[in-house]
Amino acid sequence: MRIPLNIFFKDARLVFKMDELGLDITSIALPAAMALTADPIASLVDTAFIGQIGPVELAAVGVSIAVFNQASRIVIFPLVSVTTSFVAEEDTLATASPEVKEIENLEMGLAANSENKKLIPQTDLVENTYKSEPLTDTVKSGNGKRKIPSASSALFIGSILGLVQTIFLILAAKPLLNFMGVKSDSPMLQPAQQYLTLRSLGAPAVLLSLAMQGVFRGFKDTKTPLYATVAGDAMNIILDPIFIFVFRLGISGAAIAHVISQYLISIILLWRLWQQVDLLPLSFKHMQFSRFLKNGFLLLMRVIAVTFCVTLAASMAARQGATSMAAFQVCLQVWLATSLLADGLAVAGQAILASAFAKKDYEQARATASRVLQLGLVLGFVLALILGVGLQFGAKLFTNDVNVLHLISVGIPFVAATQPINALAFVFDGVNFGASDFAYSAYSMVMVAIVSILILFVLSWSHGFIGIWVALTIYMSLRAFAGFWR
Structure with a gap:
């Protein structure tokens, strides 16, 4: 198989050029x-208010939020990713020229007896990339709105x-909290169960809003989700002190x-989506549930593999004691937070590629x-430089414990170098x-996870804290190689 190394150097001089492609990527x-980082910032403010109530309540809320x-996370990632690709494809075909539609119809006819369809010729950039099923025709509805079957499907699935x-x-709040270590005699159990039960009432809004974010991403519109997210998070920050301290509702507030x-975020997004898309009920055939479920299940496998690797690494750190776990938690949160910036590029790449x-x-x-990819590489090196220098001084913002600070300094080179x-x-x-290559993404991630888990067990046992970070570095390297190989 030909692996195009020149993909990293093709028109590299244009990497920062604000041409049509550059503006398209930047605008997405x-x-x-910014939308991805808005919620963690709001959560930090949330945590600061809750911390004023007491340490038991803060710990209880922390466990509940983790659950x-x-x-x-298990359902959000597959739903959003599948929705983005499907909507981008359908929206593009809805506005495609007659020549493009004629080619699409011809290819669907030729592939009618085949389960899979090659998306790009063998001699092109991405080889052996397949799509699961022909796309459903997308048309304008009688009221001038776009008729995008995947949008209606995503909203229905997200609500359910x-x-x-x-x-x-x-129903499972208490058993789940017990599994997380909050036992029946713990002072954290009652506030944790109370917070988790109330917070669960917002789950339909969370999944519905994220499904709609996938739709807007498919339209290459990430500004609308940003505005809705900022409005919702601002409302959360305003209501927190009112409910917690003025109405004296504590963590329930x-x-x-x-x-x-x-729910505010969901209402804003639904209102904006209703103006653009015909969301009236469609026939079962047009809803394409089989297509959603098939690809969603593949990405569910992938999410479980990713989550298990990171969770296992945290478990290995916890087994080495409180000091090791505290240092690992600081390094891990910084390590994961910086990935949100790269996720923005991934969203742009997915939407534009699906359309192309x-x-x-x-x-x-x-x-x-x-x-x-070039922008991702540049971003990675910039983040490496910032974290390599800044985290040496910024670590004291998280803790004053000398032993924890020492272990954080050991982890900093790995956090920075892996960016x-x-x-x-x-x-x-x-x-x-963007190529709707969900099958390869899922199977390759499972293989990467299996290898990484074995390495994690061996290195954490033989080299302790450093071994865990070496294993995580190998894990991310394997993920990057798997994507490059495809």
């Missing part, structure tokens, strides 16, 4: 990255999953404020892949998702 990536986020998550978390903010593939514009696909690798891995994910 920048708001996406809620873990349950949400949200309701299921709410019921599950309410914090949970209620967060739920209200999530739908139009059979492989030259644009090549140019887009090269540009986002270019991480950026490439995330951008490669966006490239593969």
Whole structure:
């Protein structure tokens, strides 16, 4: 198989040029990255308010948020990623020229007896990339709105999953908290269960809003989700002190404020989407549930593999004692937070590539892949420099413990040096998702996880804290290589 190394150097002199492609990437990536960082910032403010109540309440809320986020993450990533690609393809075909539609119809006819369809010729940039099913025709509805079947499907699936998550978390709150180490005699149990139960009421809004964010990303519109997210998070920050201190609702007030903010985000996005897309009920055939479920299940496998690797690394650090776990937690949160910037580029790459593939514009696909990978590499080196220097001084913002600070200093070189690798891995994910190559993304990630888990067990046992970070570096390197190989 020909591996195009020149993809990193193709038109490299144009990497920062604000031409049509550069403006397209920037207009998608920048708001996406800002929207991704808005919620963690709001959560930090949330944590600061809750911390004023007491340490028990702060710890209880921390455990509850971890449970809620873990349950949400399993379904959020597949739903958003699949929706973005499907909507981008359908929206592009809806506005495609007659020539492009004629080619698409011809290829669908030729592939009618085949389960898979080659997306790009063998001699092109991405080889052996497949699509699962022919796209459904997309047309303008009678009221002038776009008729995008995947948009309606995503909203329906997101709503159902949200309701299921709410019921599950309410009924299983106590067992889940016990599993997380909050036992029946713990003073954290009552406030943790109370917060998790109330917070669960917002699950339908969370999944519905994220499904709609996937739709807007497919339209290459990341500004609308940004505005909605900022409005919701601002509402959360305003309501927090009112409910917690003025109404004296404590952590219940914090949970209620967060739920209200999530429903506000959903209402804003639904209102904007209703203006652009015909969301009236479609036939079962047009809803394409089989296509969503098939690819969503593949990405679910991928999310579980990724989550298990990182969770296992944290578990290995915890087994080495409180000092090791505290240092690992600081390094890990910084390590993960910086990935949000690369995720913005991945979103841009996915949306533009999905559109280019739908139009059979492989030259644009090549140019887009090269540009986002080059920008990802540059971003990675910039982050490496900033973290390598800044974290040496910034570590004291997290703790004053000398032993913890020493271990953080040991982890800093790994956190900094892996930034270019991480950026490439995330951008490669966006490239593969843009090609709707969900099967390869899932299977390759499972293989990477199996190898990484074995390495993690061996190195954490033989080299302790350093071994864990060496294993995580190998894990991200394998992820980046898997994306590059495809």
